[in-house]
Amino acid sequence: MPPTWHPRRSRVPGEAEMPRYKIVHRTTYQYETPVASSHHTAVMRPRDMPSQECVDFRLLVRPRPPIQSQRVSQRVDTFGNQVNQFSLQEPHTRLEVLALSSVVVRPRSLPPRSIIPAWEQVAAMARQPVGAEALNAAQFAYPSPQVTIWPELGRFARVSAPPGRCYLDVLDDLNRRIHAHVTFSPGETTVGTPVEQVFVRRRGVCQDLSHLMLACLRVLGLPGRYMSGYIRTRPPEGQPRLTGVDASHAWVAAYCPGSDWIELDPTNNLFPESDHITIGFGRDYSDVSPLSGLLVGGGEHTASVGVDVHPEADHA
Missing domain, CATH: 3.10.620.30 (C8orf32 fold)
Incomplete structure (x- = not known):
C-alpha cells in the first residue's frame, strides 16, 4: 500500500479554506430504577487551537438541575480542555445531554x-x-x-x-x-x-x-x-x-x-x-471521556449516542 502522506497543494485564491460545522451530540441514558442523585462530568466543548475555532457551544441537560448551584459549571483541566460539570438531586429514570457546537476548521497540512x-x-x-x-x-x-x-x-x-x-x-x-x-x-x-x-x-x-x-x-x-x-x-x-x-x-x-x-x-x-x-x-x-458520572441508584441502564456533523458554510 503506498504511503498516505503527500505534500499539500497550494490553494487557489478565493478557494474555500475554512469549513464551518454545526455539531449535534446527543447522549441518552435510560435507567432501570430511579436514580436518587447523580454528578456528571462532560468533556464536549470543541477546544480552540490552531486548526479550529469553536464559535458557539451550548450544553443542555434534561432533566434540568432545579437549583442554580447544581447547574452546569465549567473549568479547564490540566491539558487545557474545557470540562463541564452538573448535578441532579431529584429522582430520575432518564438523562439526556445535548451538546450543540459550531466550529470553524482550518485545514491541517504536513510540515516540509x-x-x-x-x-x-x-x-x-x-x-x-x-x-x-x-x-x-x-x-x-x-x-x-x-x-x-x-x-x-x-x-x-x-x-x-x-x-x-x-x-x-x-x-x-x-x-x-x-x-x-x-x-x-x-x-x-x-x-x-x-x-x-x-x-x-x-x-x-x-x-x-x-x-x-x-x-x-x-x-x-x-x-x-x-x-x-x-x-x-x-x-x-x-x-x-x-x-x-x-x-x-x-x-x-x-x-x-x-x-x-x-x-x-x-x-x-x-x-x-x-x-x-x-x-x-x-x-x-x-x-477526555465525553461523559462520565457517579450515581446513587439506577440499577441497570442503557445508553444511546448520536452525532451529526453538518457543514454550515465555507469561510475563506
Missing part, C-alpha cells in the same frame, strides 16, 4: 520533509526536554492508565523505526501497519479493554486503534496525544448526505519539534485535514 528530523532525535528530546514546549510534550512519551507497553509491542513498533529513518516516515508506516493489524469491529471491546488485548485479538474501534498507536509511539520514546473529537463522514459521490452517519471519534497527535504536532488517524489510515474536529486531548481516553 526538509525540517523533519530522524525519529531518534525526537525521542532524545523527550528524554531530555529543554524549554516549555519540549517539557509539555515529554509528558506524553510515557505509559498512562490505558496505554501500557510490553516487550512484543516493542518488536512490532521497531519494524517501522530503523535507525536514521525520517520521523514522518516512521509515523506513516506505523499508521498504515496498525490500520492493517486491527480490524474495525464495533462491539468487540469496551472503554476498559486493555490495549495489549486489542493487539493480540486484532479487533477494536477507533479508541483501541488510537491507544495502540500511542503505545507504539511511547515504546519508542516518542510523545503522542490521544485526540477526542468528531469526524465528518462524506457520502458516496452523487449520494445525499444522511443525518446521523457522523460519529464521535479518536485519533492521535505525535509531537514534532519545530512543527508542533502531527495528527494521524490509524482507524482510517490517513493524516487529518478538515474532516476531524477536536474536542480535547490527553494521555488516553480516561483523560
Whole structure:
C-alpha cells in the first residue's frame, strides 16, 4: 500500500479554506430504577487551537438541575480542555445531554520533509526536554492508565523505526501497519479493554486503534496525544448526505519539534485535514471521556449516542 502522506497543494485564491460545522451530540441514558442523585462530568466543548475555532457551544441537560448551584459549571483541566460539570438531586429514570457546537476548521497540512528530523532525535528530546514546549510534550512519551507497553509491542513498533529513518516516515508506516493489524469491529471491546488485548485479538474501534498507536509511539520514546473529537463522514459521490452517519471519534497527535504536532488517524489510515474536529486531548481516553458520572441508584441502564456533523458554510 503506498504511503498516505503527500505534500499539500497550494490553494487557489478565493478557494474555500475554512469549513464551518454545526455539531449535534446527543447522549441518552435510560435507567432501570430511579436514580436518587447523580454528578456528571462532560468533556464536549470543541477546544480552540490552531486548526479550529469553536464559535458557539451550548450544553443542555434534561432533566434540568432545579437549583442554580447544581447547574452546569465549567473549568479547564490540566491539558487545557474545557470540562463541564452538573448535578441532579431529584429522582430520575432518564438523562439526556445535548451538546450543540459550531466550529470553524482550518485545514491541517504536513510540515516540509526538509525540517523533519530522524525519529531518534525526537525521542532524545523527550528524554531530555529543554524549554516549555519540549517539557509539555515529554509528558506524553510515557505509559498512562490505558496505554501500557510490553516487550512484543516493542518488536512490532521497531519494524517501522530503523535507525536514521525520517520521523514522518516512521509515523506513516506505523499508521498504515496498525490500520492493517486491527480490524474495525464495533462491539468487540469496551472503554476498559486493555490495549495489549486489542493487539493480540486484532479487533477494536477507533479508541483501541488510537491507544495502540500511542503505545507504539511511547515504546519508542516518542510523545503522542490521544485526540477526542468528531469526524465528518462524506457520502458516496452523487449520494445525499444522511443525518446521523457522523460519529464521535479518536485519533492521535505525535509531537514534532519545530512543527508542533502531527495528527494521524490509524482507524482510517490517513493524516487529518478538515474532516476531524477536536474536542480535547490527553494521555488516553480516561483523560477526555465525553461523559462520565457517579450515581446513587439506577440499577441497570442503557445508553444511546448520536452525532451529526453538518457543514454550515465555507469561510475563506
